[in-house]
Amino acid sequence: MSAVPAPTGLRTWLEISREKLIRNYQSIRQTVGEAIEVAAVVKADAYGHGAVEVARTLESAGAGWFAVTSVAEAIELRRAAVTGRILVLAESGQLDALAEFRLTPVLHSVEQVEELESWARRREIRPRFHLKLDTGMGRLGLHEAPAAEMAGRLSRCPHLLLEGLATHLASAEDFHSGQTEEQVERFHRAVELFAAQGLRPRYLHLANSAALAYRPPTWGSMVRPGLALYGCLMPPRGRPAAASALALHPILNWRARILAVKDYAAGLPLGYDAAYRTTRPMRIGVIAAGYADGLDRRLSNGGPVLAGGRRTSIVGLVSMDVSLVDLTACPELRPGGSVTLLGQDGGARLDALELAGHCQTIPYEILCRIGKRVARQPSD
Numbered sequence: 001m002s003a004v005p006a007p008t009g010l011r012t013w014l015e016i017s018r019e020k021l022i023r024n025y026q027s028i029r030q031t032v033g034e035a036i037e038v039a040a041v042v043k044a045d046a047y048g049h050g051a052v053e054v055a056r057t058l059e060s061a062g063a064g065w066f067a068v069t070s071v072a073e074a075i076e077l078r079r080a081a082v083t084g085r086i087l088v089l090a091e092s093g094q095l096d097a098l099a100e101f102r103l104t105p106v107l108h109s110v111e112q113v114e115e116l117e118s119w120a121r122r123r124e125i126r127p128r129f130h131l132k133l134d135t136g137m138g139r140l141g142l143h144e145a146p147a148a149e150m151a152g153r154l155s156r157c158p159h160l161l162l163e164g165l166a167t168h169l170a171s172a173e174d175f176h177s178g179q180t181e182e183q184v185e186r187f188h189r190a191v192e193l194f195a196a197q198g199l200r201p202r203y204l205h206l207a208n209s210a211a212l213a214y215r216p217p218t219w220g221s222m223v224r225p226g227l228a229l230y231g232c233l234m235p236p237r238g239r240p241a242a243a244s245a246l247a248l249h250p251i252l253n254w255r256a257r258i259l260a261v262k263d264y265a266a267g268l269p270l271g272y273d274a275a276y277r278t279t280r281p282m283r284i285g286v287i288a289a290g291y292a293d294g295l296d297r298r299l300s301n302g303g304p305v306l307a308g309g310r311r312t313s314i315v316g317l318v319s320m321d322v323s324l325v326d327l328t329a330c331p332e333l334r335p336g337g338s339v340t341l342l343g344q345d346g347g348a349r350l351d352a353l354e355l356a357g358h359c360q361t362i363p364y365e366i367l368c369r370i371g372k373r374v375a376r377q378p379s380d
Helices: 018-032 043-048 051-060 071-079 095-100 110-123 144-154 179-196 209-214 352-359 363-368
Strands: 012-016 037-041 065-068 085-088 103-107 128-132 161-166 203-207 252-264 282-287 304-307 310-315 323-326 338-345 348-350 375-378
Touching: 018 037, 018 051, 018 209, 037 051, 043 051, 043 363, 051 065, 051 071, 065 071, 071 085, 071 095, 095 103, 095 110, 103 110, 103 161, 110 128, 110 144, 144 179, 161 179, 179 203, 203 209, 282 338, 304 348, 304 352, 310 323, 310 348, 352 363
Parallel strands: 012 375, 037 065, 065 085, 085 103, 103 128, 128 161, 161 203
Antiparallel strands: 012 252, 252 282, 252 338, 282 323, 304 310, 304 338, 338 348
16 A cells, blocks of 8 residues: 655645535435425534535535534634524624624523614614523523523514524433433423414424434424534434434545654654653654644554554654654655544544544544644545
């Protein structure tokens, strides 16, 4: 297997497949059907994949809704000519910016709704907003009693248009627990409270990627896929109510340039704190990626990487800017070539779920921690 050459001038980079991203979106779209809206979650720089390019690609494939965390994330998309609807999930301030950039806030308190109503009255406009209910996550959103109060108040807010009711499922992939069923029940009770006040918002949305994959009853009239767009799912725990119909493909390869290759005799220390000592004559590659790039330090001394289409491992401690990789079984690799930290190299594959297991974390963290200095570039 020949080495993957490093692009000129790049130390470490992501290759993003727009084709696979579109296929993932289309799979989601086909699974839920045309009657259900799909809000593509591109917060946190599209989970490390590059929000602007991801949103542009999805919009070209027909996506009409996007979801971000903050007004700043939304403005970045607008300035990149993304024209679709944008939900701001967790920030309701900067009301003038919401209007200027045509953003839709997700509000989660009585105070926020009153502030928006007062602002809209002064401007003589009627902005659309979504309201978040806390059905069991314990974070943002109205509990059941305040939600009942809110339903009455909104009927007296003529300058606001309640377009959606939302909640966040805490453990959609866990079928040992009944928490999701309890959350869904609380959500629908709240929907009935609003309906009793004549408030029937167009969009009801509960489902994240795991719920979209395993729990069709949670789909409502909008779903919010994030991780699934990028080709990954949390595996179900216990027996899912329905097998996932999603056909997903990881969309990125993360590669790092080989800066140097050195031969060492057995018994020599390598890296900080001499944390690794060669067990035999070894050929070691110095690669241009470290924890400042998002390579988790928990991958030190044994974390998997791909080199020349083969699986090998990191040796020594992951450093800030470089790391060491065992290239003993890869005699063809030279400085200027590359190793693969995540993705596919020939017939070998390393995905975010596997790395997360090695680091005792979740794939979300593996992806979101890939740093800004890692170049993002399309691979097709």
